[in-house]
Amino acid sequence: MKPRLECPELKVYRYMNARMELEGKEKQHYSFLEKGLEGELKFDSLLERLEGEYLILKDILLDYQGNLFQIDTLIISKNTIHMFEVKNYEGDYYVDADKWFSTSGTEIKNPLSQLKRTESLFRRYLQFFRSPLKLECYLVFVNPEFTLLQAPLNEPIILPTQLNRFLRNLEFPRAPLTNTPINLAKKILADHIIDSPFKRLPTYEYEQLEKGILCSGCRSLRTHVKKGKLNCEVCGTLEAIELAIVRSVEEIRFLFPERKITTNLVYEWCKVIESRKTIRRVLNEIYTKKGKSKYSYYVLKD
Template sequence: MEILKARQPSDLLRGLNYLDKRFELKEPEKRYLINLQKGLSGETAFDDKINQHIDKQAIVLNDLLLLNKGLSFKVDSLLIASHGVYIFEIRNYVGRYVRHMEGFSTIHGEEVANPLIQLNRSASFLSQLLKEWGSELKVTAHLVFIHPQFSLYNARVEDPIILPNQIDEYLKDINIKSRMLSREHHNLARRILKLHDDDSPVQKQLPYYSYKELKKGLSCNACGSFDLLITQRSCYCKSCFVKRGVTDVILDNIEELQFLFPETTLTTAKVNEWCGDAVHFRRMRKVLKEHYTATGATSGRVYEQTVPRR
């Protein structure tokens, strides 16, 4: 099994996480962030299942936003096997839900947006695309409820739904049917990936923020806490007890600055201010010198990124 496109936290999730640390998000933004985090952990749990059960040849593409002829659709997980293309829409709901005529609701009657609508749309979109490309592979689409504590009343046999206790069996079955992939499968995967669009500037989707109102300081990458104990070499988080090299922590914090303010010019003074003067000026300059390229004279020296870190 080959993962042609790995899953990463979306830029939107990254940006909201950075902001959440450094200023007070409004209630709906906070809720949105929690939902994104929950969604990502569900998707990652499904990735683990695929890793566990698919050991034959297959190509996996995660987290796609496909654009074609002005239309766009989102796919959480796409798997190309010898005998067909599978798309999965993943939901990480917890608790008891009810299936009814229009869609889904919680057991207490709270309606949720019907994921089957998006799934059907994506499936027909992709089928159409494959036909245009002359591929005869069949597209199969499923809505996957990944959380072990999810249950669904009134589910219908004909619904393209995979419940938590059916996932293993379903993936094992794909694996059993899989044969060798041909060049056609690989070409198809590359063509699909080409339609993926990740150019939309994330800064526009984030709530309004300004440099001035964001909290300055060196923060822990794992839990977001600013309560760090910095020694000569290492940085110890007093909240989550993770210990890392000081340089790595500084570089993460610079990355945050660049992510939130892409136009910003990196100078030792600027970075030091962003990191709340948590380390000595000279030490900061050394980190910048080692990891970025300097331009300009000693005073007001500007640093540029040499190699992107990810």
């Protein structure tokens, strides 16, 4: 019922990583976001094997009495809600009491504590709406290169070597869902917070960003125009120049919503397109022109 989408925060970091040099904490945070999405998408692909009748909701952000909590994946079936916290950790880790460490000795945030906080808030959220469905929560590690030494027993941890077996053992009824799980899913979607306050965006200015058209395949700036196509020198992707221009306009609108879209702005941003006439033609076809002469600009069509 709710697919997993590229979050605005990651979208900004992907653009910035292509157009400027990320440093320090920003580079580390970007890697963390990419790694997290990679793990969640891997888990999504594994869920495609499941049979029966159920609903899947992904990337849900809720507020219970002023406490925000995020859920990676929910599976709602006739009688049960399965909640998953997905981690894409790589390498060797161990647990000592309630603390988690990499084998190099670096302490990390306890993911079990994160799961239990989310479970507590979500359980109270469900109780407020008197949901009769049973709630089961799991901490799932999807990276096959992850090892957890001294893993605590009797905790809802699913390790990479256990994941396929765990999913095979999940059983859902084949009969159509009743109104109870459907209405609950609709309520959760209605309460989902779209604009996350947790965003950590890099600082950037228009002038400091390298100009050019990003490849739609690998996001490289090593692109050039030949015979009406945008050619990527890195991965070989070919794209109609009209589509490449529209993508570039949407990138400008996303990064700089306060700027008016003009022919000159798009020409400067794209860099590799020699003809303003080509840009003007595409803008006139896709967008609505406002103003006249040198004061004209373009907006989305109604």
